[in-house]
Amino acid sequence: MKCRALLFTLFAALVVSAFFATRTQADPNQVRYIAPGVWFREGDPGGAGYCNNVIIEMKDYLIVVDANFPGGAAAVLADCQRISNKPVKYVFDTHHHGDHAYGNALWTKNGAVTLAFSGVADEMQRYEPARWQDAARKRDDVAATGLAAPQPPQQLLSKSPFVIKDGAREVRFYHFGWGHTRGDGFVYLPKEKILCTGDAVVNGPYNYTGDADLANWPKVIRSAEQYSADVVLPGHGVPGGRDLLEGQVRFLSDLYKAVDAAIGDGRKIGDLVSADGKSTTIKLPDHVKNWVGPSLPAQVRDTYEEIAGKKPHGDLPH
Numbered sequence: 483m484k485c486r487a488l489l490f491t492l493f494a495a496l497v498v499s500a501f502f503a504t505r506t507q508a509d510p511n512q513v514r515y516i517a518p519g520v521w522f523r524e525g526d527p528g529g530a531g532y533c534n535n536v537i538i539e540m541k542d543y544l545i546v547v548d549a550n551f552p553g554g555a556a557a558v559l560a561d562c563q564r565i566s567n568k569p570v571k572y573v574f575d576t577h578h579h580g581d582h583a584y585g586n587a588l589w590t591k592n593g594a595v596t597l598a599f600s601g602v603a604d605e606m607q608r609y610e611p612a613r614w615q616d617a618a619r620k621r622d623d624v625a626a627t628g629l630a631a632p633q634p635p636q637q638l639l640s641k642s643p644f645v646i647k648d649g650a651r652e653v654r655f656y657h658f659g660w661g662h663t664r665g666d667g668f669v670y671l672p673k674e675k676i677l678c679t680g681d682a683v684v685n686g687p688y689n690y691t692g693d694a695d696l697a698n699w700p701k702v703i704r705s706a707e708q709y710s711a712d713v714v715l716p717g718h719g720v721p722g723g724r725d726l727l728e729g730q731v732r733f734l735s736d737l738y739k740a741v742d743a744a745i746g747d748g749r750k751i752g753d754l755v756s757a758d759g760k761s762t763t764i765k766l767p768d769h770v771k772n773w774v775g776p777s778l779p780a781q782v783r784d785t786y787e788e789i790a791g792k793k794p795h796g797d798l799p800h
Contacts (some may be wrong), residue, residue: 502510522715537562662693697788700731707724736770
């Protein structure tokens with residue numbers, strides 16, 4: 483029996499390794515099988531701006547992680563109907579940003595209940611309808627809704643974890659504090675050891691820091707690490723293993739340390755970020771290059787403002 487268990491463990495490890503070896507390249511707007519009853523739909527941040535989605539099959543219905551933009555929501559709904567004849571019962575907004583929550587109205591129109599932690603609704607009250615109206619001027623799918631503001635999540639979760647389970651599966655919803663946003667939500671499947679992170683963890687240069695608590699963000703991810711996920715499904719970028727959590731933490735920590743050291747040396751924001759906001763003198767270690775991209779100057783500015791302002795960047799006027 484011990485030999486059989488060891489062989490099974492080794493086989494499972496090989497399967498996981500093979501899966502990630504084939505997932506190094508982006509495949510936007512495609513649905514990939516992750517585990518029995520779990521699918522990952524990859525967004526296209528370089529195209530229409532859609533986020534990633536996860537589709538979870540329960541005994542009698544489906545759960546979708548993130549509402550996406552309205553156009554993305556329609557595409558995800560069509561894929562749900564293609565892979566299963568079960569209805570979508572719940573859609574969970576991991577946070578309030580438009581690419582994760584602006585599709586709420588489409589889902590509720592089709593009979594789903596939208597869920598989120600209470601911080602998501604708080605953020606919507608803080609930033610909307612200004613951001614929605616700005617998006618409507620730029621995006622046909624937002625304008626086509628005819629709405630003056632985004633639809634808030636219908637059911638707010640105050641307890642973490644919030645658990646949904648039936649005879650087929652258990653799904654846990656967690657909030658570990660303010661990281662990427664005040665309302666960051668995670669979804670964990672304990673049997674499958676799959677963690678869905680929203681934008682608290684991304685795989686690539688996709689971090690938006692404007693609404694963040696940059697000092698606390700790594701602590702949020704550390705809290706999520708305790709659940710020993712074998713598969714991590716990020717808000718943007720391709721899936722990864724648990725090392726994706728560590729990489730995200732190191733990027734945020736190295737960014738904060740580099741800017742804090744520059745401030746300690748008496749350097750001003752003009753010394754760190756060019757006037758046009760397109761370049762920065764801050765250089766991060768090679769081990770976090772996966773997360774470094776065109777947004778680094780904005781990330782440096784946000785970090786500088788948080789440290790200089792002595793409060794989370796999301797609490798500063800912007």
